[in-house]
Amino acid sequence: MLWVIEMSFAQENCHGTRQNLTQKIISVHLVEGKMVPGEEIAIKIDQTLTQDATGTMAYLEFEAIGIPRVKTELSVSYVDHNTLQTGFENADDHKFLQSAAAKFGVYFSRAGNGICHQVHLERFGVPGKTLLGADSHTPTAGGLGMLAIGAGGLDVAMAMAGHPFYLNMPKVVNVRLHGKLPPWVSAKEIILEVLRRLTVKGGVGKVMEYSGDGIKHLSVPERATITNMGAELGATASLFPSDEATKKFLEAQGRGKDFIPLAADPGAGYDEIIDVDLGALEPLIALPPSPDNVVRVADAAGRKVDQVFIGSCTNSSYVDLVKVAQILKGKTIAPHVSLVIAPGSRQVFYMLAKDGALADLVAAGARILECACGPCVGVGQAPPSGGVSLRTSNRNFEGRSGTKDARVYLVSVETAAASALSGFITDPRTLGEAFTVEMPEKFAVDDRMIIKPPEDGSKVEITRGPNIKPLPRTGPLPAEIKGRVLLKAGDNITTDHIMPAGAKILPLRSNIPAIAEHCFAPVDPAFPERAKKAGGGFVVGGANYGQGSSREHAALAPLYLGVKAVIAKSFARIHRQNLINFGILPLTFVNEEDYDAINGPGAVAGVDGEAGAGEGAGGRESVRKGDGAGEGDELVIENVHEGLLNDRLEIKNLTTGRTFPVKHNLSSRQKEIILAGGLLNYARK
Ligand code: MIC
Ligand code: SF4
Numbered sequence: 001m002l003w004v005i006e007m008s009f010a011q012e013n014c015h016g017t018r019q020n021l022t023q024k025i026i027s028v029h030l031v032e033g034k035m036v037p038g039e040e041i042a043i044k045i046d047q048t049l050t051q052d053a054t055g056t057m058a059y060l061e062f063e064a065i066g067i068p069r070v071k072t073e074l075s076v077s078y079v080d081h082n083t084l085q086t087g088f089e090n091a092d093d094h095k096f097l098q099s100a101a102a103k104f105g106v107y108f109s110r111a112g113n114g115i116c117h118q119v120h121l122e123r124f125g126v127p128g129k130t131l132l133g134a135d136s137h138t139p140t141a142g143g144l145g146m147l148a149i150g151a152g153g154l155d156v157a158m159a160m161a162g163h164p165f166y167l168n169m170p171k172v173v174n175v176r177l178h179g180k181l182p183p184w185v186s187a188k189e190i191i192l193e194v195l196r197r198l199t200v201k202g203g204v205g206k207v208m209e210y211s212g213d214g215i216k217h218l219s220v221p222e223r224a225t226i227t228n229m230g231a232e233l234g235a236t237a238s239l240f241p242s243d244e245a246t247k248k249f250l251e252a253q254g255r256g257k258d259f260i261p262l263a264a265d266p267g268a269g270y271d272e273i274i275d276v277d278l279g280a281l282e283p284l285i286a287l288p289p290s291p292d293n294v295v296r297v298a299d300a301a302g303r304k305v306d307q308v309f310i311g312s313c314t315n316s317s318y319v320d321l322v323k324v325a326q327i328l329k330g331k332t333i334a335p336h337v338s339l340v341i342a343p344g345s346r347q348v349f350y351m352l353a354k355d356g357a358l359a360d361l362v363a364a365g366a367r368i369l370e371c372a373c374g375p376c377v378g379v380g381q382a383p384p385s386g387g388v389s390l391r392t393s394n395r396n397f398e399g400r401s402g403t404k405d406a407r408v409y410l411v412s413v414e415t416a417a418a419s420a421l422s423g424f425i426t427d428p429r430t431l432g433e434a435f436t437v438e439m440p441e442k443f444a445v446d447d448r449m450i451i452k453p454p455e456d457g458s459k460v461e462i463t464r465g466p467n468i469k470p471l472p473r474t475g476p477l478p479a480e481i482k483g484r485v486l487l488k489a490g491d492n493i494t495t496d497h498i499m500p501a502g503a504k505i506l507p508l509r510s511n512i513p514a515i516a517e518h519c520f521a522p523v524d525p526a527f528p529e530r531a532k533k534a535g536g537g538f539v540v541g542g543a544n545y546g547q548g549s550s551r552e553h554a555a556l557a558p559l560y561l562g563v564k565a566v567i568a569k570s571f572a573r574i575h576r577q578n579l580i581n582f583g584i585l586p587l588t589f590v591n592e593e594d595y596d597a598i599n600g601p602g603a604v605a606g607v608d609g610e611a612g613a614g615e616g617a618g619g620r621e622s623v624r625k626g627d628g629a630g631e632g633d634e635l636v637i638e639n640v641h642e643g644l645l646n647d648r649l650e651i652k653n654l655t656t657g658r659t660f661p662v663k664h665n666l667s668s669r670q671k672e673i674i675l676a677g678g679l680l681n682y683a684r685k
Contacts, residue, residue, distance in 0.1 A: 018265040018266070019264065019268055020174070020209055020264040020268040021239055021241055022207045022209050022237070022239055024264070025262075026041070026147065028128075029046075029130050029147070030043060031043060032164065032166075034169070037168075037169050037170065037171045037271060038205070040167070043147075043165055044164055045072060045131070045159040045165050046073045046074070046126075047072060047074045047075065047124065047126075047129060047130070047131045047132075048070070048076070048132050049075070049120055049138065050075075050076075050077050050116075050133070050156060051078045051079070051080050052077075052080065052082045052083075052093055053506055054134035054551060054552070055134060055153070056093050056097065056468065057471070057510065057553075058134050058153030058160075059097065059100040059104065060468070060471050060510070061153055061154045062100075062104060062161060063104075064471060064680055065157060067160075068104070068458065069105040070104050070105045070162075072162075074124060075105070075107065076107040076108075076116075077098075077106045077107065078109040078114075078115075078116035078119065078120075079097060080113075080115045080371075080373055081377060081379065081501075082506050082509070083111045083372040083374075083379070084374075084379050086507075087507060088465060088466075089510075089511075090506075090507050091465075092464075093465070093509070093510055094111055095463040095465065098451070101451070102453050102457055103458075104160070104457060105453045105457055107450055108451040108453070109449065109450050110450070111372070112346060112370055112372075113345065113371065113449035114343075114344055114346050114348070114372075115313045115316065115372065117133075117140035117224070117313035118344035118348070119450075121141055121220065121224050122253055123253065123255075123450065125144040126144070127144055127146060127258070127260050127262050128262050129146050129147070130147045130148070131149070132149055132151050132159045132165050133150055133156065134150075134153045134155075134550060135550055136150040136550040137228050137231050137313050138150040138550075139227050139228065139230050140228040140313055142230070142240060143221070143222075143224030143225075144220055144223075144240075144242065144249070145240055145246055146239075147207075147237055147239065149167070149236060149237050150231060150574055151165065151550060151574060152550055152551075152552040152555070152574060153552050154578075154581045154679050154680065158683065163683075167236065170206050170207045170237070171205060171271035171272065172207050173208050173270065173273070173274060174209050174264075174270035174272070175210050175211070175212075175274045176210075176275050176276070177190065177210060177212040177215050178278060179278045180278055180279060181279070182281065184283060184428040184431070185278075185412075186222070186225075186412045187218060187226050188229075188392070188411070189282070189284045189412060190276060190278065190281065191225065191229040191230070192291075192294045192410070193281055193284060193294070194233065194274065194276070195233060195292045196284070196294035198233055198274075199233075199292040200234060200492060200544065201492075201544045201547075201570070202233050203233025203234045203236075204233075204544070204570075204572065206233075206271070207235060208227075208233065208239070209238075209264065209270070210223070210238070210239065210240045211263075215240060216243070216244070217278075218240075218245065219245055219248075219249065219319065219439040221249075221317035221318070223240045225315055225317075226240075227239070228313055231394065232394055232395065234544065234547060234572055234573065241263040242261055242263070243263065246259060247261075252439065252440060252443050253443050253445060282298065283297035283412065283427050283428055284297060284411075284412075285297045285409050285410065285411050285425065286396060286409065286410035287409060288396050288398065289407075289408070290397070291394060291395060291396060297415050297425065297427045297428075300425050301424070301427050303388060303424060304388060304423065305334075305337055305390050305420075305423055305425060306336065306384055306387035306388050306389065307381070307383045308338070308339045308389070308390045308416050308419060308420040309341075309375045309376070309381065309392065310339070310341045310366075310391075310417070311342030311344065311374065311392065311393070312342070312344075312376040312391070312392060312393035312394060313393075314392060314394045315393070315412070316343055316371075317344055317348060318352070318440065319438075320344075320413045321352055321357065321361070321413070322352070324361065324413050325352070325358075326357075326360075327417035327418065327428075328360055328366070328417055328420070328421065329360040329364070331364055332364055333364055333423075334420065334422060335423070336423055338367065338381075339364075339365060339367065339420040340368075340381050341367070342368075342369040342374045343368075344371060346371055347445070348371070351440070354444065364421075367381075375393075375401065376391070376394075377400070378399075378402035378503060378506075379503045382401055382406070383401055383402075384406070385403060386406065387403060387407070388407050388425075389406055390409050390419050390425065391408055391409065391411070391416070392412065392416050394410065395410075395548065397496045397497070398522065400500075400501070400502075404522070409425070412428070414431075415427070418430065467510055467511055468510045468511075469510060469513065469514075471680075472556060472559060474559065474677040474678045474680075474681065475677050476675060476676055476677045477583060477585075477644075478640070479639065479641060480637065480638050480639070480640060481565055481636070481637045481640055482634070483562075483564065484635070485537065485539075485540050485600045485633050486538065486539060487524055487600055487601070487605055488599070489523065489541045489542060491542035491606070492547055493545050494546070494548035495548045495549040495575060496548055498519065498520060498546065498554040498558070498575075499518070499551055499557050500518060500521055500522055505518050505521075512556050512557065515553055516557040519531075519557040519558060520605070527561075528561055531558075531561035531563065532562070535562055536562020536564055537563065537632070538564070538632075539563055539566045540566075540567050540568070540598050541566060543568070543570045544570055545569070545572065545575065546568075546572045546574075546576065546579075547575070550574045552581065554578065555578040555579045555581065555584055556582060558584065563584060564584065565585035565587055565637070566579060566584060566585070566586055567587045567588070567589065567598075569588065571588070580666070580673055580679070581679040582678045582679075583681075585640075585644075586664070587651075587663065588663045588665065589662060589663075590661045590662060590663055591660065594660040597656065597658055598635075598653065599655070599656075600632045600633075601631055601632040602630055633653050633654070633655035633656060634654040634655050635651050637649060638652070641675065644671055644675070645671065649662050649663070649664060650662070
């Protein structure tokens with residue numbers, strides 16, 4: 001199969017088109033549409049991945065599509081999020097996933113084998129291929145030169161069923177890395193610097209394509225740290241060329257045959273260019289509660305730290321953890337610090353154990369967790385009340401750690417280890433002379449915890465525990481949408497605000513009625529009750545509504561509670577698509593003053609973007625809760641079908657008497673999906 005792609009890439013070049021790498025990969029996978037930024041295109045998907053927290057829905061959806069076996073080149077089902085088994089729910093879900101994988105022809109990576117993105121990079125990613133994953137950090141595989149995109153479970157189910165993936169042709173941003181990183185400065189600083197410059201909205205509708213002389217010094221796991229956190233920019237994907245470093249990594253994983261060289265054509269055009277002088281970077285830190293709230297570690301140094309978490313799909317590679325072991329070797333962590341470490345994969349864990357680095361970590365006082373997401377998504381190790389937690393992960397949204405008033409800071413492994421020793425935020429450059437840790441020539445390859453599906457899955461029975469509830473059904477779009485504003489939210493509302501995760505709520509992922517009771521809990525705990533009482537209604541949001549994860553539960557739970565439309569200043573890509581997939585209208589204001597003129601029930605809920613209000617430069621106020629006092633305005637959209645098809649939608653505010661226009665920016669296909677009441681109904685037709 002590989003040579004087909006290779007040939008296609010070669011043919012493009014023969015035609016004299018000078019393409020950047022994103023265009024090259026898209027053009028050989030293009031099924032529909034023109035590669036004009038902003039226009040809807042459809043691409044063939046070669047590989048898919050799911051994880052357990054999104055996977056149960058994805059396989060229920062695949063089952064509902066009615067195709068007996070996946071049609072992709074490769075599909076993998078990982079168990080990495082819900083590994084804490086405090087009740088029967090997660091264990092039942094694992095059984096469901098394992099049986100569904102066997103039935104549908106999907107590889108199954110067992111609990112304990114590692115975090116999906118780390119394992120996929122190690123064992124499955126292939127340069128030049130497309131990967132669609134039911135997790136927002138799927139672009140991690142872009143570190144291998146793969147066009148890897150995060151999406152909702154239903155989009156991934158459709159891809160498994162052999163359908164192309166629809167997206168708007170992204171703009172391509174060339175991030176040129178120049179020079180070499182100084183001692184104690186790492187790949188994490190590169191992406192934190194890009195986040196500092198572009199913010200959490202800066203990548204929406206774009207692919208970040210890395211190039212420049214600086215990339216040759218970055219190994220694939222380092223590149224993967226950068227592509228991983230492209231998700232925090234809101235980017236569709238992030239991409240590195242496939243070069244000598246890629247070859248070295250694939251050979252070290254025993255997969256040299258998967259290598260093909262890939263790069264942009266010389267002189268290829270880009271929509272934007274960003275230059276980063278690696279030599280000028282210093283250790284950086286993202287202050288709570290947003291990954292773009294970035295300052296120099298030196299400027300935050302001295303704050304007392306209660307917890308340090310080293311792990312997550314951003315920074316849990318073998319080299320990352322060996323660096324930590326070398327910093328901690330022969331020393332003891334500060335008495336008031338809890339240091340927790342979760343290796344990214346069983347391969348990493350095994351190699352640390354084999355070469356003794358694990359002993360150094362344990363001796364220094366680290367608490368070692370299983371290879372899973374764990375604290376990154378609030379599954380265990382919640383920090384103490386009002387505590388400061390330094391993490392090598394990618395998201396520091398308020399409440400995500402499991403402790404509402406904890407403050408989470410995002411750092412490199414070097415800063416994390418230095419701070420665990422001192423007990424205060426510490427610039428790693430104070431540790432003295434730096435050392436280098438090279439990526440190993442050979443990784444320990446052992447795929448026994450990845451179960452290959454049987455040739456024939458038709459006889460396999462899917463195991464369904466009581467936690468697996470049927471998919472919610474939706475009807476076609478009504479001719480009129482009328483209801484109250486159930487919640488008015490500020491800017492940058494994350495899916496962690498809409499549908500929180502954490503050890504208590506995550507086990508309900510396959511049970512929509514139960515999980516819906518927690519919808520908007522961090523910002524407005526009375527929301528589910530109010531929505532049910534009102535028989536549904538509208539949600540009003542600010543800019544970048546739904547940033548963060550790919551969880552379709554952030555659409556499914558509001559749907560279950562009767563939300564028919566979300567009106568926002570702008571949307572994050574994956575969440576907007578998830579709303580469409582479940583028949584919820586995503587509308588945007590034509591005039592921003594119309595946002596101000598709508599009244600929600602009580603105060604505006606959410607994170608506010610006011611500079612200087614929170615910690616550090618560009619800081620943010622902490623989350624303000626909607627108090628739900630009073631009633632939201634009553635809105636009506638008449639003749640929705642007509643308005644949708646003619647692109648003229650108006651909302652009447654029956655409470656204030658004001659009428660205002662809204663946009664939907666839906667493609668013809670998306671209009672049909674909305675009219676049908678969601679993607680499953682549309683696909684069935
Ligand atoms: C996350 O990091 O927020 C998650 C948990 O991995 C999510 C997926 C989910 O909610 O299950 C993501 O990034 O898409
Ligand atoms: Fe898991 Fe955290 Fe990565 Fe999400 S961001 S996949 S929760 S490690």
